[in-house]
Amino acid sequence: MAHPSTFPAEQWLARWHGTPGLLNLADTYACPISIDDLTSLSTKDDDGPVITSSKLGYGSTNGSTELRQSVAKLASGQQTQLTEDDVIITQGAISANFLVLHALLGPTDHAICVYPVYTQLYSVPETFGSRVTFWRLKEENGFIPDVQDLNELFQRNTKMIILNNPNNPTGAVIPEAVLRDIVEIAKARGIIVFSDEVYRPLFHEPENAPPPITTFGYTRTVASGSMSKSLSLPGIRIGWVASPDKELIAACSRRRNYTTISVSQVDDQIATYALSPAVQPALLQRNIGLARRNRGLVAAFVARHA
Numbered sequence: 001m002a003h004p005s006t007f008p009a010e011q012w013l014a015r016w017h018g019t020p021g022l023l024n025l026a027d028t029y030a031c032p033i034s035i036d037d038l039t040s041l042s043t044k045d046d047d048g049p050v051i052t053s054s055k056l057g058y059g060s061t062n063g064s065t066e067l068r069q070s071v072a073k074l075a076s077g078q079q080t081q082l083t084e085d086d087v088i089i090t091q092g093a094i095s096a097n098f099l100v101l102h103a104l105l106g107p108t109d110h111a112i113c114v115y116p117v118y119t120q121l122y123s124v125p126e127t128f129g130s131r132v133t134f135w136r137l138k139e140e141n142g143f144i145p146d147v148q149d150l151n152e153l154f155q156r157n158t159k160m161i162i163l164n165n166p167n168n169p170t171g172a173v174i175p176e177a178v179l180r181d182i183v184e185i186a187k188a189r190g191i192i193v194f195s196d197e198v199y200r201p202l203f204h205e206p207e208n209a210p211p212p213i214t215t216f217g218y219t220r221t222v223a224s225g226s227m228s229k230s231l232s233l234p235g236i237r238i239g240w241v242a243s244p245d246k247e248l249i250a251a252c253s254r255r256r257n258y259t260t261i262s263v264s265q266v267d268d269q270i271a272t273y274a275l276s277p278a279v280q281p282a283l284l285q286r287n288i289g290l291a292r293r294n295r296g297l298v299a300a301f302v303a304r305h306a
Contacts, residue, residue, distance in 0.1 A: 005123050028168060030202065030287035033232040038274060041282040049273030050266060059262035062253060063089025063240070067268050070275035074201065075223055075242035077215025086244055088252055089263050093198040093226035093239035098124055100194055100222055100241055101162075103255040104248060105130045110155045113162040114145055116169055121162050121196060131155075143172035147181045154189065161186055163195040163213065166203075173203065176210040183216040192248070194222045198239075202230030202287055204295070212242075219245045227271050231280075232287060236267040 016022060039048040062068065068084035076082045090096040097120055105111055107129030113122045115134035122132045133153050137143040150161075161182065165174045174182075186193045195213035203209040213221045222243040228234035243249050273279060 005119075005126070007119055007123070009119060028199075029229045029234050030232045031290055032234060033283070033286075035270065038233075038270070038279065038283070041286070042273075042276075042278045043282070044278045046278075049270045051269060054265060054269070056265055059265040059268055061262055062256075063087070063263060064268050064272060067238075067272045067275070068240075070272060071225070071240045071242060074225065074275075075212050075214045077211045079217040080215045080244050082214060082242060082244055086242055086246075086249060088241045088249060088256060089268065090239045090241060090256070091260060091263055092228060092234075092237045093196065093224050094120065095260070096224035096226070096239040096241045097121060097196055099252050099256055099259075100224060101125050102128060103251045104192060104194070104222075105160060108157060109159040110157045111160040111162055112150065112153045112158060114164060114167065116167075117162075117164045118168045118196065121164060125160075125162075135161075137167070137170065137172070143167060143170040144174060144178060145182070147178060147185070150182065150185060158189070158191055160192040160194055163193065165195050165197055165210065165213070166199040168199070174210060175208075179210055179213065180216060183213070183218045183221065186220070187218045190220065192220045192222060193218070195224075197223045198226045199229050200225060202284060202291065204288070204292060206288070214242055214244055220248065221245070222248055227274065230287060231274055231283060233270065233274060236264075236270050238263060238267050238271040 013026065016024065035048055035050065065084050067089055068087040071087045072082040072084055090099060101124040105125045105128065109130045111125050111130055111132050112135050113132050115136050125132050135145055135150060135153055137145060163174065166172065183193055193213055197212060200212065201209070212223050214223050222241060224239060224241055226239040227236055241249070241252050274283060
């Protein structure tokens with residue numbers, strides 16, 4: 001096993017995060033929300049997400065049934081209906097990504113990864129001996145993957161295609177038609193399609209949003225997600241792995257046993273509350289409003305100084 005390469009983006013963020021008087025324009029999540037604010041968004045008259053009478057023992061190994069059911073709904077579509085058994089709760093999406101890449105790729109495997117992309121998605125496979133080929137995103141194509149380029153990247157031992165949708169750092173969203181083409185190509189070869197979907201379900205144009213990668217009727221698809229970005233709760237450290245493939249989920253679960261007994265019960269309760277029908281719509285409405293306002297402010301600033 002090779003030593004992991006450095007993670008420049010996270011090192012830079014760690015250096016400056018929390019610096020008084022510094023406005024961080026590099027943050028990639030919706031403005032964090034408090035428990036009080038979260039409770040105020042609920043359409044129900046309740047006491048909030050935390051059950052203070054609960055005994056704080058270890059939680060369910062793969063996450064509470066209620067939380068996994070909520071995540072399963074996010075990862076389901078007309079062609080594919082996931083259940084709580086198709087979901088593993090993790091400590092943020094960064095743990096989910098590591099788990100998938102460590103569990104499903106090995107030293108003899110080859111992966112194709114879109115680029116530019118979040119460093120972890122290609123550095124983790126390389127650390128464990130996999131060979132990674134970049135599927136380079138072109139500015140002239142709006143940073144949307146070119147399926148014709150994909151066909152030239154396969155090798156005899158290609159096991160996985162790695163996507164990030166919406167993409168970090170470009171913000172580009174892979175349309176449904178392109179995703180369907182990718183899935184069909186992968187299906188013909190029996191290759192896993194793994195998509196980091198940490199920014200779902202927050203889109204500037206929700207009516208044109210592509211479905212999750214797990215909803216195209218192909219079993220060997222895996223998605224990761226998180227409460228951190230679109231749902232304003234990076235402080236509770238809740239993420240997930242979702243897949244309709246029982247074997248892939250089982251492989252991830254076996255590896256997870258070495259790093260995570262369970263996630264925090266308190267975090268699990270807050271995430272379950274935020275994803276509930278009484279809260280999630282208002283939370284997403286708040287966050288898309290903030291995103292649209294911020295985009296307008298940046299566009300106006302650039303126009304003034306161009």
